[in-house]
Structure formats: C-alpha cells, structure tokens
Amino acid sequence: MNRKIRNTLFKFHTWLGLHLSLFFTFMFLTGTLLVAGFELESVGRSGIWTTMAKEERTASFGMTYDGIKEAHPESGIFLIIKRPTPWFVDRAFGRAGWGERMSFWTDPVTGTVVEATRPLGFRDILRALHDTLLTEQRVVFMLICATSAVLLFQIISGLITYRRFWRGFFRWPSGSGGLRSWSGGAHRLTAVWTAPLLILIAVTSLYFLLGSLGIESAQPQPEPPTPRDSALPANFNSALIDQAEARARAALPGFEPSIMFLPGKKTDSLRFSGPVDGYSGFFGSGSVSIDPVTLEVLGAFTPDDIHGYASWKPLMSMLHFGTWGGGFSMALWIVLGLLATGLAFTGALIFAARQAPDRAHRGPLRKIWRGMGWTRWGYLLLLAGILVTAFYRFGPNSHDKTRAFPINEAPLVARLVMEAPLRRGVPLDIEMLIGEPDVQTAAIEINGDMAELLDFTKNGDTAKAYFQLTPSDTENNITARLRKPDDQEKVVKFRLGAPLW
Incomplete structure (x- = not known):
C-alpha cells in the first residue's frame, strides 16, 4: 500500500x-x-x-x-x-x-x-x-x-x-x-x-x-396445545412436570433438558431446552414442547431444525x-x-x-x-x-406497578394494583379493580381483620376500591367481599405472602 x-x-x-x-x-x-x-x-x-x-x-x-x-x-x-x-x-x-x-x-x-x-x-x-x-x-x-x-x-x-x-x-x-x-x-x-x-x-x-x-x-413451531381455561391446568404439580420431562427425553434421544419454560398463557405449552448428544452447543440447543394437559409431545427439534x-x-x-x-x-x-x-x-x-x-x-x-x-x-x-x-x-x-390476582376466582373478577412493591414496615396503598358487574359495595379483610375502605367508585359495570395494607412479617392475605344489589356476595381471596425485604 x-x-x-x-x-x-x-x-x-x-x-x-x-x-x-x-x-x-x-x-x-x-x-x-x-x-x-x-x-x-x-x-x-x-x-x-x-x-x-x-x-x-x-x-x-x-x-x-x-x-x-x-x-x-x-x-x-x-x-x-x-x-x-x-x-x-x-x-x-x-x-x-x-x-x-x-x-x-x-x-x-x-x-x-x-x-x-x-x-x-x-x-x-x-x-x-x-x-x-x-x-x-x-x-x-x-x-x-x-x-x-x-x-x-x-x-x-x-x-x-x-x-x-x-x-x-x-x-x-x-x-x-x-x-x-x-x-x-x-x-x-x-x-x-x-x-x-x-x-x-x-x-x-x-x-x-x-x-x-x-x-x-x-423458527420451527410446535403444534398448539389443547385449549384450557387457565395458563396452568388445575392438576399442575411436580409429578406432572416429571412426567413431561420424561416424555421430552424420550421424544429426543440424547436430550438433556437444562431449562424449563412454564406456560404463562392459556395458549402456551410446557417447553424444555438443553443440549443434545452429537450436536455442538455453539449452534444451539434441542427443544421439546409438551401439552400440559395431555402430556402429548407437540414438537421436538434439534439445532439442525433451525x-x-x-x-x-x-x-x-x-x-x-x-x-x-x-x-x-x-x-x-x-x-x-x-x-x-x-x-x-x-x-x-x-x-x-x-x-x-x-x-x-x-x-x-x-x-x-x-x-x-x-x-x-x-x-x-x-x-x-x-x-x-x-x-x-x-x-x-x-417503582413499576405490580399486580396480584385472586387464588379462587378468574383474574377478570378482581385484581389488585400496587404502585410500589411490598416491603417490611412500609404501608402499601392498594387499588382493587373490580370486573364483576353490578357490585355495589366492597368489604376488605386483611389477615382476618376488617380494613378501612378509603374509597369506592363505580364506572358502569366495573368498580374500584382503595385501601391500605400495613404489611405483616408472616403473611398478607386479603379477602374482598363484593356485594351486589340483591345481597348476593362474591368472595375473592388474594395471597401476597410475606415481604422478603
């Protein structure tokens, strides 16, 4: 040059x-x-x-x-x-x-x-x-x-x-x-x-x-899972996970799952990912998707499929x-x-x-x-x-807003919205969004004790309730009693757990 x-x-x-x-x-x-x-x-x-x-x-x-x-x-x-x-x-x-x-x-x-x-x-x-x-x-x-x-x-x-x-x-x-x-x-x-x-x-x-x-x-796409009403089926537990892992190993010889993705939506499958014998990790991992309801194998892929x-x-x-x-x-x-x-x-x-x-x-x-x-x-x-x-x-x-969903009802019935995370000794303002129609009043219990309802507003078929939680170091269970005009009552339960920090 x-x-x-x-x-x-x-x-x-x-x-x-x-x-x-x-x-x-x-x-x-x-x-x-x-x-x-x-x-x-x-x-x-x-x-x-x-x-x-x-x-x-x-x-x-x-x-x-x-x-x-x-x-x-x-x-x-x-x-x-x-x-x-x-x-x-x-x-x-x-x-x-x-x-x-x-x-x-x-x-x-x-x-x-x-x-x-x-x-x-x-x-x-x-x-x-x-x-x-x-x-x-x-x-x-x-x-x-x-x-x-x-x-x-x-x-x-x-x-x-x-x-x-x-x-x-x-x-x-x-x-x-x-x-x-x-x-x-x-x-x-x-x-x-x-x-x-x-x-x-x-x-x-x-x-x-x-x-x-x-x-x-x-990317190779697995088959869609069986339709269901929630992200995790009612019988989802460790035994089901172990069965699904066994199915995944059998579907892909030499497969060694190291990552498990749990369903986050009703349309998600249970997916396992990890190395496969005979394939270099430099070009990816194997992947097997399992239907969390039927345990059917929806797709099994090696790095060659990408x-x-x-x-x-x-x-x-x-x-x-x-x-x-x-x-x-x-x-x-x-x-x-x-x-x-x-x-x-x-x-x-x-x-x-x-x-x-x-x-x-x-x-x-x-x-x-x-x-x-x-x-x-x-x-x-x-x-x-x-x-x-x-x-x-x-x-x-x-702080990002956090949300908590009921443990005994569908999420659309009611959910909690918090402007700050749960912390020891810090009072927490909570907004409850009520999707259940025709709710006229709400009563809030925290760990079995009645809490003061700071405000309750209606907007058409929906409503909002506001209250404050003083965190307990052991548990923080919230029960909302939603009352309708005919005195019908719907009980919604939330379990926040104990603050970790």
Whole structure:
C-alpha cells in the first residue's frame, strides 16, 4: 500500500479515535464488567455459590418447583434453569405474590430455596447502560450496534498503518521519550493483543444490529396445545412436570433438558431446552414442547431444525459475551476487555502528547477535552441524558406497578394494583379493580381483620376500591367481599405472602 493511502487512513484513524475515545472506553469497560456481572452482583450472597460437580446435581425440575412452592406458595414461576453456571446453584425466575419479578435460587440436590433476589440488580442495570444507555429504546440499541462498523474500521486501519504489527506482540512501551513515547508504545501493544477480540465484538455487534432491523429466520413451531381455561391446568404439580420431562427425553434421544419454560398463557405449552448428544452447543440447543394437559409431545427439534440467520445466534452470543469456554473464556475476555479499555484511553493520550509545547501547562486530560472540539458538548449532553434517565428509572419513586390476582376466582373478577412493591414496615396503598358487574359495595379483610375502605367508585359495570395494607412479617392475605344489589356476595381471596425485604 502506498504512503499516500496509508497517511489518509492514519488521519481518519486518529480523528475518529480522538472523538470516540471516551465512548469506546465506556463501552469496553461496561462490556468487560458484564462478562462477570452476575458474579460481581453476587459477591455477598454465599448461599448461591457452589463447588458441586454436575453429576451430584440431581434435583429434577419437579423437585425445584415443589421447593419454591413450599417456601413461597403464592409465587408464580415461569422459568427454571439447572446449573446456570458451574459455580452457581440452580435458578428460577418468577413473581412474588404481590407481582414483583424475582429470582429463586434453589439447592441443586434437594430443590429447596436457598435465597430469593430481586432481578433488577447490578448486572441488569449495567447491561441496560451498555446496550441502550439505560433508555431500553430499540433505536438507541441500533445506533450503539452501528458503531461496531467504526470499531472495525479502527482495527483494520490501525493494523495497516502499524507496519509489521506482528512484531509488536512483546514490544513493551518505553517511557524514556516521555508521555508521547510511552502512550504510543502502550497503544500499539494493547492493539495487537486485543485485535482478535475487538474484531469478534465488532462482527457480533453487526449481527445483533441485523437482528434489531427485523432480519429473522423462520423458527420451527410446535403444534398448539389443547385449549384450557387457565395458563396452568388445575392438576399442575411436580409429578406432572416429571412426567413431561420424561416424555421430552424420550421424544429426543440424547436430550438433556437444562431449562424449563412454564406456560404463562392459556395458549402456551410446557417447553424444555438443553443440549443434545452429537450436536455442538455453539449452534444451539434441542427443544421439546409438551401439552400440559395431555402430556402429548407437540414438537421436538434439534439445532439442525433451525436454519438461516437464527442458526448463528447461539455462536454469536457466546463469542460476544465470552461464554464459549466457560470460566476460562470469561477470564480471557475480562483480561482482554481491560486491555481494550486501555487501548481506547491511550489512543487519546497520544493526541495529548502531540500538542504543541506552548500547551505544556495543560494536563493530558485537559488537552484531550479541548482537542475534542464540539464533540465534548455532545458527551456532556449524553451524560446528562443518562443521569436523568437513571433518576427516572431507578429513583426513589421509580417503582413499576405490580399486580396480584385472586387464588379462587378468574383474574377478570378482581385484581389488585400496587404502585410500589411490598416491603417490611412500609404501608402499601392498594387499588382493587373490580370486573364483576353490578357490585355495589366492597368489604376488605386483611389477615382476618376488617380494613378501612378509603374509597369506592363505580364506572358502569366495573368498580374500584382503595385501601391500605400495613404489611405483616408472616403473611398478607386479603379477602374482598363484593356485594351486589340483591345481597348476593362474591368472595375473592388474594395471597401476597410475606415481604422478603
């Protein structure tokens, strides 16, 4: 390549590097922390860590379901994962009786609950920050993914302008020439070591961008289940789960279910997912869907049944998140990610070191900041937007509404809506939406004692009742007696359970 083209590439490389250095530093650092996000979040939770070998983890899905229901009978469960990582106990996702999403960590031998945690922790917040700058907006995700094209250009142009870069793997930066010499050497050293990782990150991010644009392949679909009146049939229990798992194993030889999806709607099936003998995990898992009423196999699929764009998703996810080799690959991705963070920062330091001597009174960071020109105001606006979004989403009054449904009636008869989650010692305002027609009055009992009805309003056939709950540490059972004009009374019962925090 002639010198003119090389110099042009170098100018683009340095200009883009200067103005995007802070952005890439931020993305590399948050991405690196995300690799071990669950582990960092769980440092103080000794109960969920384990050294138990895979062969010793004998708890079935049915045992885990029973363990959760015994500890939290009012809970709803929608996903159980066996061995989420070799160093964690089993994990289930569900809802508390008052409707708040949470995780249940269960013993991999007995299935008993060892800890319950709120899912919105450090890792979830960090991922939202990394993916969408906390906005959870698809367009922001697409814009962030699109910067992977810039990253790919930076890698390629940097390697082209660094002549004979393969000789620089062990060329330690020298500080004898001052900041400029050291930052240049450190930038080149970290570049050659992290180039493979950054190429993978750029390519996988472009893949995620295509997915966000709606490029999807047809997935194999199971047959619809038998029609039923509720998401879970009346006889749904651990014995039924164990029978369904046995049917799933028989339907797909070599199938080892590790994930179970419980029906969340009346039209959902009971689905098992996991590795299949003879198929590499890099290209997905097997999947078997079971009718929760008849236990009929509705569909059994191997990774070969997934074609086109979707067939690459498991591999792309493993490469991007560093899970392709278990603990080893995660540790490698963390080390290389930290080096990539240094790569982005040292690139900006090179600019600072090249400033004219009359600016020597300015420190490196000040030189970088001034050198960015108008871009720095964009960073300030971006930071302000993130802070405002963070306050809106995670501030003191940012709780999502939660809902609780009756245990003895259809959800449309009545349901509870709460602006805040159930917490120890914190009075909770509750709105009861009444869908039963012609209800004239309502009487509320909390744990057997009459509660004061703060307000009752009617709107056509529907009504709303308002009352306040002072949480009990043992149980929080609510009974609503809905009275009609002919003195007919409908009794609706809710079971919120005990507050966990």
